[in-house]
Amino acid sequence: MVNLGDEFPNFKVNTTIGTIQFHEWLGDSWGILFSHPADFTPVCTTELARVANLMPEFEKRNVKVIALSCDSVESHSKWIEDIKSYGGHVADKFPYPIIADEGRDLAVQLGMLDPDERDKDGLPLTCRAVFVISPTKRLKLSILYPATTGRNFAEILRAIDSLQLTENKKVATPADWQSGGDCMVLPTLKEEEAASLFPKGISVKPLPSGKSYLRVTPQP
Template identity: 50%
Template sequence: MFSRALFQSRQSLLQRQQPLKIAVRTLRNFKQEDQPRLRINTVVPNFDAETTKGKINFHDYLGDSWGVFFSHPADFTPVCTTELGAFSKLKPEFDKRGVKLIGLSAEDVESHKKWIKDIEEVNGLNKFEFPIIADVDKEIAFLYDMVDEEGFKQLGKAPVATIRSVFIIDPSKKLRISFTYPPSVGRNTSEVLRVIDALQKADAKGVVTPINWQEGEDVIIPPTVSDADASKKFGDYKTVKPYLRYTKA
């Protein structure tokens, strides 16, 4: 059973952008000041955990891949059952993009394995492929701030459900996008895929994407690129405003 998380101090996150030294907490010390700041472009905290696919080290599991790490309030919950099934069905699309999926629910591995049978049945899956982390002690939920305000007050004191958190992590282990939903609202798998496409396009081409952008649509040249450099790099482009220039992806 997983009982200890590895977490990072605020100073190292800001100064070094590298995984921090191990610090061991007990369940009696869930203090807000001990939580890492999960800002965009910070290296995400590392941890060891038991999962439905065996014990993992989170950073080692991600390796050189992108990652989508998402939490669920509890096992055998209706919305989560539909979500995990939807992500599993889309796993081939995530694979094409070099993205590893991993879920978390604040119950144990045996409960997760029983729940997976329901997920497969409800969603018509032959096999559920990616791991689900066990987080009975809420150590990882604390590390990634996966609880709501009232739940945080009860950490270490009473049963607490996580909220629907999503973390999109790049191959350098940096947080690129995060979403937070209340337990009552299911997530949108298409949006997760869309923003991964946008991030990968931006990284590869040095562009930014407009609202509702989909793969194949025009992109925006960043204002930091001069007109002369834009012509050299992108060729033809359309100027709507001096700061708003569209080009082909």
């Protein structure tokens, strides 16, 4: 199990683009690893097709994408044809690799097994995990969905926008924030420092407590 802020494991795995060492493959990019219960299953097919169509959005954010399923590379390669067909993806080359984790070694290491969902042999399937990794190879976000619930990738892109903004700017993003929206000034910043960092101005939301911790500024 990897906790937020931990260095993400530098595993060596077989994928649909050959054997990779994770840190070397990631390089100086952000990364997203998302796992799937099994090949040739309906929800997984919709998810991988959706990500394939969203690749320009991930690339715009300097995010490399890699998927995982507990089946073989040979199985993945055949499944890709279904994914491309479902998503209307016409390019010959699939835009991101899929990890083969037949022994469930990586699923166990990363805490991705769903005990309530099992394959035909009674083995637990991987849940729908999402891991976002920074260029420094640190885990910045993790989400675990059960096998029966497909992911909302618009929300994952929104979260990446927030992670990349708050990595470099001393702000936090409020509930339902979208890129370009107002941000919250970190409560640890003193007024003088905040004023110099946010020349567009800061407004304080009045609250019954009388405390001035809700400080809002345009996105820096």
